[in-house]
Amino acid sequence: MAKKTSPTTSNTEVKKRKMNATDQKTMAALTGLADEIVGAAERGRAPHLDVPSRSLSNVRYNSTKRFIEMGNGKNRRELFNLSQAKSYMQTVLVSSGCKQLIEEDKTTSIRGLYYLLKHTIEGAREETFDDQADCDPVIEDVEVTLNTLREELHVYASNRGSMVGNITFIDSGDEIDCSRMGSGGYSIPSIVEPDIIQFKKSDAKFVLHVEKDTVWRRFNEDKFWRQHNCILTHGGGQPPRGVRRLLHRLHNELNLPVYCLLDNDPWGYYIYSVIKQGSINLAYESKRMAIPNARYIGLRSKDYDRCNLSPSVTIALSDTDIKRAKQIASYPWFEKKKPWQKEIEQMLKNGFKLEVEALISKTISYVTEEYVPARLAEGDFLD
């Protein structure tokens, strides 16, 4: 969906194009929304939109599906209601902007969409949006209202994360062989839907997802993925949507286990939680992003003893760390898991956290040559 029909076609003469299945579906949802509004107006009724509520009270953990999902709560947004008219207008405006993007077969960032739609309302001094923060939640509203992914609306999130390993796929018509990507790797785009990326061939046995690019680089430099026949990804911290969606596709379409090598701190636990169960904020996208079978491969609170680490490489827990750790321990999906409770308790007892990079104090390649191979051989993961 990101291909332009022809580089010489000017914007002003965009023709109706043959849409792919995803675009057709999204377009149907967008025009369906517009039809409802017109229908209401024609029947002499006040136009309104029912927007699923993204508040905490409308989010729950589904223990069967094992991910966070949204409930059925909705908020009505009416045109003829002084306090709702502006957000009603904004919702319709964002929908029409996305329609334009799909029609022209182009994508843009949330910043781009904001600029595309920002203008002074005719006959008034009011702006459609005052600033970016005014526009962002409306984009999420449109996503949930239409039950589409942001990417399907041709709006992309940030571009962060890289991949190398034994997999070949097509990206926008180009064949990408991730075993021949040099030191930099393939930069994971934010839109990785099947219209853009089609998997071709993979011998890989699993995906190793590491938290940071610095750690990823150690694994790539040591050609870990070649020796262990895997795919190596990172998300630059909390992985952005594109990385999460790609992991989800690798897991579900290619049946690859996903192992996460994260820091032994509340932030590392939280990243794992988001990869596995989804996040509260993006609960409506869990079904396409959450990987309930993802495994946590380290670092662990017991590693200080197990790996015989020096006190020099420990970092004392802050008050915020302690508070966050307790919050995470009480998440419904961690609450009943003894190994996780033990893991978090041990960290609190230790009084310190450990970064994956700290393993370099053993030897430079300890993490790739000993730590991860040992965990894989033992099958010592947290679930």
Add this chain to the structure above:
Amino acid sequence: MAKKTSPTTSNTEVKKRKMNATDQKTMAALTGLADEIVGAAERGRAPHLDVPSRSLSNVRYNSTKRFIEMGNGKNRRELFNLSQAKSYMQTVLVSSGCKQLIEEDKTTSIRGLYYLLKHTIEGAREETFDDQADCDPVIEDVEVTLNTLREELHVYASNRGSMVGNITFIDSGDEIDCSRMGSGGYSIPSIVEPDIIQFKKSDAKFVLHVEKDTVWRRFNEDKFWRQHNCILTHGGGQPPRGVRRLLHRLHNELNLPVYCLLDNDPWGYYIYSVIKQGSINLAYESKRMAIPNARYIGLRSKDYDRCNLSPSVTIALSDTDIKRAKQIASYPWFEKKKPWQKEIEQMLKNGFKLEVEALISKTISYVTEEYVPARLAEGDFLD
């Protein structure tokens, strides 16, 4: 230098390897430093290091070379001086850590080097480094003392920025064809020295460097680089070392003009200034990074009128913006350039800044189909 000799070689049994020319040179500098210290000790003198001063007073603009460079000021660091002993020890320690990295033919991040060297000093309660901030300036000290790039010491900076376009090169033995990189592009690594990356073939006529990944994506999606036969890069804001060094190599080794498409704000001006003249902080690396012939292709203060933009897409200048703009106008390399003085004056007169993304308010592909092609055709750049 990023290749491991053999994936099964354990760290403990690293053999003397055949070093490439860069590593030999860096190694000679490192052992030279150590020899001086030993020599002093043997002659019964107090060991010391002379570290070039990285303070503002030791930095100047060289109007012949047209970049910022360091002066000859040095600070002596003595072992037998209570206030200098620790920083003396740290400097020697970082040097020895880099020597180890080169010997093992491995690279690491500044975080990794910190963990590699952090320990409690024997017989004392003192740590070698208290935290990362304690270690980072010492790495820079070693760089300037040995007149080497951080990358040559096998320490890398952050990994940010992507590239696509008509160029083929070898990265760590893999052939990378940047015209077949899909939507994500080639992720520019932080070490791009000739040992890692060898250019093979390029038909490209110029490099278009844009500020942000979101803008880069618009150009890639519209296949601008194919139509205009160029290389397209971004640096995720202020470009990291790897991106600057790669631009420098593309410019000098392949004789490609470098055009920078940046925001019409003090930050955009500053990014241009760093790409072109180098930065005060990394003045000692200017000769390998600065591109005095780089050209600024926009956005311009006159674009509000020239492109007939809506007041809705302007962003009012903050007090900080105004202060920064005046500072930049007084930089020696902007001070005598009338077009730049006019540019900055006009921005201050406008009272607002403009982001490249704001051009989407014309049409989605205005920037790729009209704005940049028009500037290239007119040759309307700032120098």
